[in-house]
Amino acid sequence: MSLITVHVDYRLALSEIKQRIQTTQMRAVLAANNELLSLYWYIGQKIVTLQQAQAWGGAVVEEMAKDLQAEHPGIQGFSRTSLFAMRQFYLFLSPRFTIVPQAVGQLPWGHIRTILAKIKDVDIALFYASACAENGWSRSILDLQIEQDLHLRQGLAPSNFKAVLPAPQSELAQQTLKDPYMFDFLTLSQRAVERDVENQLVSNITRFLLELGKGFAFLGRQYPLEVNNRSYFLDLLFYHTRLKCYVVVELKTGEFKPEYVGKINFYLSAVDDLLRGEGDQPSIGLILCKDKTRLDVEYALRDVNKPIGVSSFITKEIPIDIQTQLPTVAEIEEELAGKL
DNA sequence: AGGAGCGGAGGGGCATGTCT
C-alpha cells in the first residue's frame, strides 16, 4: 500500500469520525431538550390537575415557585412566570396530544413560549414549530415569520406546476413559493424600475434569501445566456437544492402582463438546454410582480408547458405625499439648533 | 479582547374575573 493511499484512507476515516461526533452531539442535545420539555409538560399537567381537583387558583403556582426555588437554589427556570408558561404549554397541546409532539420537541423552550404567546390555533402553532425546526430559525426570525403570517402565504402562488410537473415535484415546488413575498427591507419610490428593485434585493441578499426560504442558492443577477448568437440576461438565477432544479426569477415593478409568461418560457427552454445537467429536474420560472389578478395568471399559464409561478411582492414604499412632506435638511438643522 | 447575536429567565404591570 502506497503512502498516498494510507494518507487518503486516514483523511477519510478522520472526516467520518468528525461527522459522527457532530451528529452524536446534536442527538444528545436534542434528547436532553426533549427530556426538559417532558418535565415542563409534566409540571404543567400537575398544576392543572391540582387546580381542577382543589379549585385552586394562581396562588398555588406562586407557592410552588417559591418552594421549588427554595428546594433547588442553584437551578433556574421555576419562577412564577415559568410555571405559568408550563401550565399554558400543557393546556394548549393536551387536548390533541398525550406527550410533547415531535415537531415541538425539537425547539428550545424560549421559541415555544414565543409561539404560545402569539398563536392561538394548535394547527398553526404546529406549522410554525415544524417550519422553525426544519429551517433552524432564531427566535427573532420566528417572530418575524409569525408577524408576516407565513402560514397564510406559503404555497399560495398561482402556478401551473400541477399540470406540467410529476406529482412529488409539483407539490414540493408549489410549497416552495409564497404569495405575496414580503420585501419590506426594500424602500422604493413609486417610480422604481426593475433594476432598482434588483439592486436592492441583491444588496439585501441575506434578507432576500431568508424570505425566499430554505434551499435557494443564488447564482447571479443579469445572468447571461447565449442563444443563437444573441445574448439574453436573466434578472436573477437560483438553484434550488431540494427541488434539484434551476429557478429563473423575472422582476416586474408593475402589474402582471400575459406576455411575461412567453418571455420566461423562452428563458426556461434556454436554461434547460444550456445549463440543466443529468440529474436536474426541469427548471422553474417565477415571475415577481407588484400586482396581479388570479384570473389573468390562470389564463396566461393554462396552455404553457414549462413550470411557471407568479407571485406579487410587498415593499415599504414611500408614498408621494409623505415624500413631499419630509422635512428638508435646513429644517432639521433649525429644529436641532432650537433644542441645543 | 470585545462586540453581536442568541436563548433563558424573571420582574413589572395590565386586563379581566371574583368577591364583599
Next chain:
DNA sequence: AGACATGCCCCTCCGCTCCT
C-alpha cells in the same frame, strides 16, 4: 362599585457562544 386576586404578556437583563 370598589378592592383584591388571577392570568399572562412585554420588556429587559444576563450569560453564553461565535466571529472578527
